[in-house]
Amino acid sequence: MHTNAVTSESAKASDATRDEDRRPMGTIMGWGRLGVAGRETFSEDLAKVTRGANLSRGLGRSYGDSSLPAAATDRVVNTVLANRVLSLDEEAMVIRVEAGASLVELNKLLIPRGLFSAVTPGTKFVTVGGMVASDVHGKNHHREGCFGEHVRSMKIRLADDSIVECSPTVMPDLFYGTIGGMGLLGHILEVEFELRRIPSQWIWMESERVDDIDSFVTALNTAAPKFPMTMGWIDCLNRGKRMGRGILMAGRWATESEAKRDAPFELPHVTVPIELPNLALNAFTAQAFNSAYYWRHLSRTKLGLVGPETFFYPLDAMLEWNKVYGPRGFTQYQCVIPRHAGPPAVRAFMELLTRLGGASPLCVIKDCGPEGRGTLSFPLEGTSIAVDMAVSPDIQRIVDQLNEFVIETGGRIYLTKDRFTTAAHFRRMEPRLDRFVALRDKYDPRRRIRSAQSVRLLGD
Amino acid sequence: MKAVLLGATTGMGRAIARQLAARGEELFLLGLAADDLAKSAADLAARSPSHTTVGFAECDLEKPETFAPALEAAEAALGGFDAVIVTAAMFATQDALEEDVELARRLVTVNYANTVVFCEHARKRLLARGGGKLVVFSSVAGERGRKPVAIYGSSKAGISAYLEALDHKFYEQGLRVLCVKPGFVRTGMTAGLKAPPFAGEPEEVARTVIAAMDRGDSVVYAPRVWSAVMTVIRALPRAIMRKVSF
Numbered sequence: 001m002h003t004n005a006v007t008s009e010s011a012k013a014s015d016a017t018r019d020e021d022r023r024p025m026g027t028i029m030g031w032g033r034l035g036v037a038g039r040e041t042f043s044e045d046l047a048k049v050t051r052g053a054n055l056s057r058g059l060g061r062s063y064g065d066s067s068l069p070a071a072a073t074d075r076v077v078n079t080v081l082a083n084r085v086l087s088l089d090e091e092a093m094v095i096r097v098e099a100g101a102s103l104v105e106l107n108k109l110l111i112p113r114g115l116f117s118a119v120t121p122g123t124k125f126v127t128v129g130g131m132v133a134s135d136v137h138g139k140n141h142h143r144e145g146c147f148g149e150h151v152r153s154m155k156i157r158l159a160d161d162s163i164v165e166c167s168p169t170v171m172p173d174l175f176y177g178t179i180g181g182m183g184l185l186g187h188i189l190e191v192e193f194e195l196r197r198i199p200s201q202w203i204w205m206e207s208e209r210v211d212d213i214d215s216f217v218t219a220l221n222t223a224a225p226k227f228p229m230t231m232g233w234i235d236c237l238n239r240g241k242r243m244g245r246g247i248l249m250a251g252r253w254a255t256e257s258e259a260k261r262d263a264p265f266e267l268p269h270v271t272v273p274i275e276l277p278n279l280a281l282n283a284f285t286a287q288a289f290n291s292a293y294y295w296r297h298l299s300r301t302k303l304g305l306v307g308p309e310t311f312f313y314p315l316d317a318m319l320e321w322n323k324v325y326g327p328r329g330f331t332q333y334q335c336v337i338p339r340h341a342g343p344p345a346v347r348a349f350m351e352l353l354t355r356l357g358g359a360s361p362l363c364v365i366k367d368c369g370p371e372g373r374g375t376l377s378f379p380l381e382g383t384s385i386a387v388d389m390a391v392s393p394d395i396q397r398i399v400d401q402l403n404e405f406v407i408e409t410g411g412r413i414y415l416t417k418d419r420f421t422t423a424a425h426f427r428r429m430e431p432r433l434d435r436f437v438a439l440r441d442k443y444d445p446r447r448r449i450r451s452a453q454s455v456r457l458l459g460d
Numbered sequence: 461m462k463a464v465l466l467g468a469t470t471g472m473g474r475a476i477a478r479q480l481a482a483r484g485e486e487l488f489l490l491g492l493a494a495d496d497l498a499k500s501a502a503d504l505a506a507r508s509p510s511h512t513t514v515g516f517a518e519c520d521l522e523k524p525e526t527f528a529p530a531l532e533a534a535e536a537a538l539g540g541f542d543a544v545i546v547t548a549a550m551f552a553t554q555d556a557l558e559e560d561v562e563l564a565r566r567l568v569t570v571n572y573a574n575t576v577v578f579c580e581h582a583r584k585r586l587l588a589r590g591g592g593k594l595v596v597f598s599s600v601a602g603e604r605g606r607k608p609v610a611i612y613g614s615s616k617a618g619i620s621a622y623l624e625a626l627d628h629k630f631y632e633q634g635l636r637v638l639c640v641k642p643g644f645v646r647t648g649m650t651a652g653l654k655a656p657p658f659a660g661e662p663e664e665v666a667r668t669v670i671a672a673m674d675r676g677d678s679v680v681y682a683p684r685v686w687s688a689v690m691t692v693i694r695a696l697p698r699a700i701m702r703k704v705s706f
Contacts, residue, residue: 042651044470045496081470081648084503095506098499109507 025072031322032063032419033275034329034391036452037072046082046099050157050187053077055451057183058100058127062134063332064419065452066182074450077187079129086190090115094152096192099129111308112263115195116253118150122364124313129188134416135180135377137384139229139251139312142369146377147193148179155190159444163189177439180374182415184454185443200259203229203311205251206303209294213244213350217343217383220367223250229311232365235290236387239354244347246365247297251311264307271319278326278390290361325390332417333402334386336368336379341409346383352405353387356398363387375436378414386417396420403429415453426457433458462541463593464534466490466519466578467548469500471647472597475666476545481507481514488534488541490519491548521548521570527581535585542592543673544582546575549597551649557611564611571615576622583626583635591634595673596623600641600681603690606706627678636676640669643686656706658685 029035040057043049050056054074057067069076079100086096090113097106103117104124110116121136130136135148144150153167156178164186166175177185206227210216216232223230227250234246315321322330337345353363364386368379389395399420406413412429413421427433437458440447447460454460461480468477469491481487481504489504491497497516504514515537519530534541550570557564579596586592601609602616609616623639630637644650644659660683672680681687693706 039652043648044474078651081651084499085506086499086502088506 028057028068028076029060030064030067030419031061032329032331032391033322033325033327034065034331034419036065036068038069038074038076039072040076040078042078042081044081046077046079046187046189047157047163049077050189051161052448053187054449055183056099056129056187058130059102059125061123061126061130062416063330064415064417065456066134066416066418067130068452070450070452070455079127079188082189083127085109087192093195093197094192095195096153096190097128098190099127099132099188101128102126103128103131107308110195111198111201114198116198116308117147118144118194118196119147120312121147122313123316124309125316128191128193129183132179132188132191133181133183134414135372135374136416137366137368137379139231139249139366141379142224142230142367143228145369146180146372146374146379148176148372148374148377150194151175151179151191152194153192154178154188156186157189158186159446159448173439174443176373177375177436177443180372180377181436181439182376182451182453184449184451185439186449198253199256200254201263201308202254202259202305203251203308204254204258204303205249205306205311206301207247207249207297208301209245209297209299210248211245212242213347214343216244216246216248216365217346217367219248220365220383223248224367226250228252230367234350234363234365234385235294235361236350236354236363237287237290237361239351243354244350245294247294249311251306254305258305260305264309269317269319272321272323275323276326278328287361325388329391330388331391331395331399331419332386332388333399334378334384334414334417335402335406335411336382336384336414337406337409337411338380338382341382341411345409346385349385349402349405349409352402353385356401357394361388375432375439376415376430378412378416380412382411384414386414400425415457418453421457423457423459461485461543461593462488462538463543463545464488464490464531464538464541464582465545465547466521467546467597469496471547471649472642472645472662472665472669473545473547474500475662476547476669477504478507479663479666479670481505481512482509484509484512486512486538487514488538489514489516490530490534491516492518492520494518521550521574521578522566524574524577527578531581531585540589542586542589543595544579544586544593545595545673546578546582547597549575551612553653554608554610554612567612568615571612572618575619579622579626583630583637587630587633587635591630591636593636593638593673593676594623594626595638595640595669597640597642598623600643600686600690603641604693604696604701606693606701607704608706624678636673636678638669638673638677639679640672641679641681641686641690643681643683643689645682658683658689 027035028038041049056077058079082098082100084098088095120138131147135146137146155165230250232248366384368384371380403425407429467473489497501514501516517530517533519526550567598620599616601613602620627637665682668682
């Protein structure tokens with residue numbers, strides 16, 4: 001009902017604040033759909049609204065409570081309207097954007113120009129600010145590392161309300177602390193990062209049926225030197241001999257001569273219209289889905305061209321797929337088991353996971369390259385396993401047992417997916433925690449910037 | 461097309477500017493603050509197929525003395541323009557306007573009186589070059605006197621009437637006036653307000669508006685469903701309007 005407010009910018013800030021306080025309290029949810037009471041402020045002008053704010057969040061794709069306020073009265077800024085491209089140098093392959101710019105929009109801009117983000121996570125519905133805060137990784141982690149490896153510079157609003165530009169050489173502690181720092185050291189306002197040239201708009205993909213978990217770890221290791229992008233889907237409902245059967249996918253950008261002339265035709269997105277009942281996804285339907293998925297891959301190997309949407313973002317085709325878990329909500333358990341623990345540790349983890357239940361149809365397996373430079377960045381050299389779990393009365397016990405196992409192997413979990421890890425477990429799995437706490441002491445001694453997750457895991 | 465946009469740094473104006481830039485139109489931005497305009501200009505240049513530079517000048521709907529110089533700058537930069545798109549305006553809730561009558565005075569002045577003055581400057585320049593497009597965002601709030609938008613809506617009713625008259629008066633001379641009547645659209649302006657049914661997205665509104673502009677329409681509702689909604693609301697008797705809350 002309203003046109004843009006060029007002049008309302010000049011309206012006194014007090015007007016805006018008053019109107020904002022009048023707004024009814026809403027629910028803020030992560031991707032796992034377990035919400036908390038809170039109120040978000042949307043604005044194109046992040047520099048204005050982050051002043052005095054407690055937390056910034058973007059598209060809300062982190063599963064747990066990373067982007068949820070610690071208290072209903074905390075001031076939460078939503079960055080999605082701040083989505084401008086501030087510079088794009090196609091020759092130098094560097095782009096600078098406001099923190100709310102989303103990968104879905106950037107892909108539309110960049111792919112036709114023969115450019116692509118050096119790293120993309122498994123969904124395009126993420127903001128660049130979120131990609132930094134989570135230091136996201138993708139199918140090419142073994143080659144390119146995390147997104148943070150490709151960030152050149154950032155503008156950040158600190159808790160003392162000053163705005164600074166940091167980089168690997170200017171305030172490097174803030175820079176690396178912010179990469180994977182879950183937005184806790186300051187509000188990310190602008191990000192400058194490197195792009196990669198792509199030879200075509202197509203991906204050459206080879207996929208292979210794999211019979212069990214040991215073969216999977218080996219197959220991933222074998223594919224890694226040959227392909228810049230690898231990952232696997234595992235059926236985690238099967239136990240015993242067939243435990244860990246699944247499909248390994250490896251790919252690279254197709255060369256100009258391999259690619260089709262036309263841009264890939266992507267199917268339109270469909271939306272899950274309503275929250276399905278809790279029972280819609282149960283052991284039986286999950287098993288049926290998995291068998292269908294596995295046996296659809298009739299020949300042992302398949303190869304051919306696919307579009308980047310299909311390759312990178314298979315689940316994005318179904319908008320709001322998180323509703324299939326019903327009102328109970330869900331979470332994801334993603335951990336990395338270090339290479340030195342060896343394939344037996346991965347097998348033991350899968351055994352524990354399938355024994356504990358949780359009825360998640362699929363899990364994603366990926367081998368990770370070396371640890372990044374972000375102070376709390378998730379991946380380390382080894383095998384990452386991610387599995388969705390409906391929130392059941394057992395969930396705390398399941399997560400606790402998985403965490404005990406992961407800690408024993410020297411691994412850790414991905415904060416972006418987490419909602420149930422205890423503070424004690426987090427401390428035990430995270431030797432870098434003291435370094436991060438020291439950074440918070442330096443940049444936000446009064447802990448003005450916080451999230452439900454930071455209060456749960458760090459105490460403030 | 462060579463288009464001048466007032467208020468295209470945010471919301472629906474931003475969406476329109478991006479779609480025009482993506483199809484290669486030449487643009488010039490008018491708005492409040494040079495640093496913010498520069499960022500939007502960079503964003504649009506990045507989306508332009510040939511990286512066409514986008515110029516800008518400061519122009520404040522609260523300061524009518526800025527209108528002529530800003531349009532002058534646009535004319536100089538583009539070498540003449542054939543479209544002017546005004547999305548800028550002011551919004552506040554009815555509660556806020558009732559509490560602060562000075563705010564109400566400012567809002568009505570900006571949305572009606574000063575917008576008319578800006579359009580007078582703009583249409584004279586367009587007519588001097590043989591016509592062109594004048595696209596101005598009014599609102600469905602101007603269709604009927606309604607409780608939640610009593611003051612804001614009246615300013616939009618005024619601008620709608622003015623735009624209709626401009627269309628009648630200058631159509632023969634080649635001026636195509638498009639009065640845009642958005643319904644509820646999810647932008648920074650409406651964030652936090654409870655979205656009614658049929659709420660739209662800025663990108664969808666932008667597509668509708670640009671299509672109407674290309675066709676030379678004189679009125680467009682966006683999203684389109686609001687045309688039907690407003691037909692019903694216009695038909696409601698006063699006795700009912702006194703009872704309902706919308």
